Every structure is written in C-alpha cells, then in structure tokens.
Amino acid sequence: MTAGEALVDAVRTGLAELADPVKAPEMQAYMKSDMPFLGVQKPGRVALLKTLPRIDDRNVWLDAVQTLWREARYREERYVALSLSGDKRFLSVDLMPWFDEMIVTGAWWDYVDEIASKRVGPLLRSSPEVVRPLMLKWSTDGDRWRRRTSVICQLGFKGATDDELLAVCVDANLDDPDFFLRKGIGWALREYAKTEPGWVRAFVQARPGLSPLSRREALKHL
Structure with missing residues (x-):
C-alpha cells in the first residue's frame, strides 16, 4: 500500500469507526445534501485529522486529497479532503484549477465558503497577478458558486482589501436573485465595513438596486 493509499484508507476507516447512525440523517437533512452522511460531527473529524499519517510528497498528498474528494460516498470524506487541501506546505497558485473543481463539484456553501x-483568498494575496483576473472572470461566470467565491474571497483582508475588485465582483451580481449571492454580497460588505465603514456606506447608497438582504447585511453594524 502506498503512502497515499494508506492516508485514504485511514480516513475512511476512521470515519467509519466514528459513524453515528442517529446523527447521520439529521446532518443530511440540515445540509440538504443528496450525498449521505456518516454522522461524524466536526470535533470527531478534527480529532481524526490529528491521527492521520503525514505525507511529505506533494504529488502523493494531492493525489490522496483528490481521491478522497472524487470517490467520496459520504459527505464527511469531502470535509476531510477539504481540510487536508489546506496544508500550507503545499498551497500554491498552481492549485487553482483543483480548487475550482472542488467549488463546481461541491456546489454548496459548506464547501465553497x-x-x-x-x-x-490566500492565493489572491500571494499571487494577485494570477488570481485577480480569474476572480474578475468568475464574477460573471455561469456557475453561481464561482460568482460567490469572487465576492467573498477577500473576507478577513481588512485594510488589504482590493476594494476595486470587490466593487466589480459585487456589481456584476447586483441583480442576481440567488439567495447565496445576495447573502454573500452582504457578508463581504459587512466584513469590509469593520475596516472601511465610510466606503461601504457610500457604496451601498450609490446602488439603489442592491437587494434588501444584501443591504441589510452590509449595514448591519453601521
């Protein structure tokens, strides 16, 4: 068994041992998920992550993460794959196509956010010359989760926020009736308002077409 196969096996075995058949249907119903749950809540998954074998080869790591995600039978397998994908030793801009795949195939807020x-977000900060044009492209993409990503990818940037990029991505989705886009717009503006309340207030006032939901969220703490 290779190191990657051992990691995948450890995840699946560990999740199966932690499975709770009572919680599983409740979690699936809450998340409105077609993919079933095993009933392993976050504390259990966090504990499991600490026991997994360490992989130092980037290619082996990526292959294991992709196997867990693509072959997942239960949603928790994808949660673990998502956690493993954040390994800072391996995070670089060439992974954007992979994160794009996760966004499009995951297609729900628990993954996408x-x-x-x-x-x-971190890749936008480290490689803006690559990621910024991609976010501009995603802001008008046919996939709503790419669009939501373009809007909320700067959460937590505070003073480092590219407000021009934020404005363009929000404006591109201003008229979209989708709840998740409207909520995402409000969330992004609300967070930036903690740093630049004047900018957010002026931005909202200049856009009478902003949905009531987005407007309410954006001005929540102003």
Whole structure:
C-alpha cells in the first residue's frame, strides 16, 4: 500500500469507526445534501485529522486529497479532503484549477465558503497577478458558486482589501436573485465595513438596486 493509499484508507476507516447512525440523517437533512452522511460531527473529524499519517510528497498528498474528494460516498470524506487541501506546505497558485473543481463539484456553501476564504483568498494575496483576473472572470461566470467565491474571497483582508475588485465582483451580481449571492454580497460588505465603514456606506447608497438582504447585511453594524 502506498503512502497515499494508506492516508485514504485511514480516513475512511476512521470515519467509519466514528459513524453515528442517529446523527447521520439529521446532518443530511440540515445540509440538504443528496450525498449521505456518516454522522461524524466536526470535533470527531478534527480529532481524526490529528491521527492521520503525514505525507511529505506533494504529488502523493494531492493525489490522496483528490481521491478522497472524487470517490467520496459520504459527505464527511469531502470535509476531510477539504481540510487536508489546506496544508500550507503545499498551497500554491498552481492549485487553482483543483480548487475550482472542488467549488463546481461541491456546489454548496459548506464547501465553497471555506475554499473561497481559506484557499482562494490566500492565493489572491500571494499571487494577485494570477488570481485577480480569474476572480474578475468568475464574477460573471455561469456557475453561481464561482460568482460567490469572487465576492467573498477577500473576507478577513481588512485594510488589504482590493476594494476595486470587490466593487466589480459585487456589481456584476447586483441583480442576481440567488439567495447565496445576495447573502454573500452582504457578508463581504459587512466584513469590509469593520475596516472601511465610510466606503461601504457610500457604496451601498450609490446602488439603489442592491437587494434588501444584501443591504441589510452590509449595514448591519453601521
């Protein structure tokens, strides 16, 4: 068994041992998931992550993460793959196509929000020449989760926020009726308001077409 196969096996075995058949259907219903759950809540998954074998080869690591994600039978397998994908030793801009695949195939907020803020965001800061044009492209993409990513990828940037990029990505989705986009717009603006309240207030006032949801969220603490 290779190191990658051992990691995948350890994840699947560990999750199976932690499975709770009572919690599983409740978790699936809450997340409105077609993929079933094993019933392993976050504390259990965090504990499992600490026991997994360490992989130092980047290619082996990526192959294991992709195997867990693509072959997942249970949602927790994808949660673990998502956690493993954040290994800072291996995080670099050439992984953007992989994160894109996770966004499009995951297609739900529990995956996308972490990828946007904890994977795409750091890469935007480290390699803006590559990621910024991609976010501009995603802001008008046909996939709503790419669009949401473009809007919320700067969460936590505070004074380092590229407000021009934020404005363009929000404006591109201003009229979209999708709840997750409207919520994402409000979330991004609300967070930036903690650093630049005047900018956010002026931005909102200049856009009468901003949805009530986005407007309410953006101005929540102003």
